[in-house]
Amino acid sequence: MRGVIELPQSFLEMPRWWTEGADWLAGLPAAVEQQCSRWGLTIAGPVAHGSNAVVVPVERGGEQFALRMSPPGDEVSDQVRALRWWDGRGTVRLYDADAARGAMLLELLGDPLDERPIREAVEVLGGLMRRLGVDGPADALSTQEIVRTRARVMEGQMTGQPGAIDRAYLTAALDVADQLAGSEATAAVNGDLHSAQVLRGEREEWLVVDPLLYRGDVEFDLGRVLWTRLDEMADDAEIRACFDIVVRAAGLDHSYARDWVVFRTVDYWLWGLSVGLTTDPVRCRRLLDALSYR
Template sequence: MNLPPHFTKTVTSTFTGGAEWLTHLPNLLAECERRWDLTVQPTNFTLSYNYVAPATLADGTEIVLKVGVPNRELRTEIEALRLYAGRGCVRLLDADPEQGVLLLARLHPGEMLTTLTDDDEATRIAALAMQTLWWQLPAEHNFPSVADWGDGLAELREAFGGGTGPFEGRLVDTAVSLFTDLLASSDEPVLLHGDLHHYNILSSSDGWQVIDPKGVVGEPAYEVGALLRNPIATIFDEPDLKGITARRLDILAETLSIDRERMRQWSLAQAVLSVWWSYEDGGDSADWELTMRLANVLLEVS
């Protein structure tokens, strides 16, 4: 298969057995075609951690096939999609968690929220999308918590012998302190998307729909961090990033009725955690340096 170099690098650097999985990928796709009587088409989607391609069922229904190295995150995505059952989120048609396979409804026209040029409007749409996904947790579930994710900051310290390596010590210290304080005073936890931003909100015949939920347990104020860091391809070219970030926080606070300062603090802590994840996954320094820039902005926003 003629796979994008960035995709192969991400899979091999992120997942144990990633190189072997890539070798087996053509066989896995063929197995999916036989099992579900579908035809996989050449992909025209941007690939990151999973292989995603359009496909057609035997009756002509257009779907999306998503396959990835089997891991906890894919399993919790499947669990979240089953709970959402198509309400505000793309519908899961079938899945095999052990094989890392998801069959998803195809959204049309399927354009990302990045197509909107009015940032205020996009922020409001994202806020409304968030609200549709904040579900009461079932009695039994396998979702990680925000506290589990926050443990990554301890791993950062351990990786650098108690220091912060290439990351600004002031920001890491602030993030650790914020995680501790915010977790201790959190509101009632709900099911969050966990990575809700412009690239994961698509247009459809039923309005804007969300894709790729991580599925994480935490208070709603935690959810906005990913949105503030995106769209990563353009937001950091804005001459007044501080002003835009402040305006977004204003809109989110008004639309969601959530304390603005609490969202700012969570977003700062989450930005530093995101930087560590990028570094840990072998990401380019140019990517996490941009995110650290936003962390500094969030430190200064009033």
């Protein structure tokens, strides 16, 4: 190994560490070295990172891998389960995992999809929705249950933030909730799908990282596909064009897909307001208005 890793300053300044994880962060360089020793790995490049994990290029026996380290907990266990279940179908391949230490040994991938032009990116994401949408595990949390749970609390969130959001948006979301909650779909669903979570691969052109495994409607995260890159869409016509591209690429029903975008965007808007977000609620309003939510 080539010494202790150096954590990027941009990772050290991530908002998560403002309130938690200081001890884990301080011990991370040593933890990486220890995990490399356990798995017989050699550090082979600089550290990359997301919002709560680092990824270190490593080698073993002439093969290249990525060592991902994040704070141990249910989130790591859920990601390990999802990657093992999809087993490389549209997702990064998992070679080994030590969830108790927050460690995963993964296929080494390339550049992220969020560096590609917006129309190309949303077409890729639509294709991945369909690629991942084989029949899901019966014990996974369903998108139907998520709708039922969220619909019960959205009214309370609205009441707790008087004037922050026009009631017409909430009404539009609740009007479609029963239909979405009554779906009989059983497809596998990635509940955290967006451009930054997709990287270029070799055995498949684009592969999902950090998936969250649900079961139900593949349309579930279409709203996130759009709102995460909404600032790159010049006007309402561009938003609608990107929506149409995803719908075509995933083979979705246009009206039903729109209903999912309405429900999930209003839900995210209310949640964002409740935790003090400022720019994302603006994106939510713009997305809903572009798709004529009423």
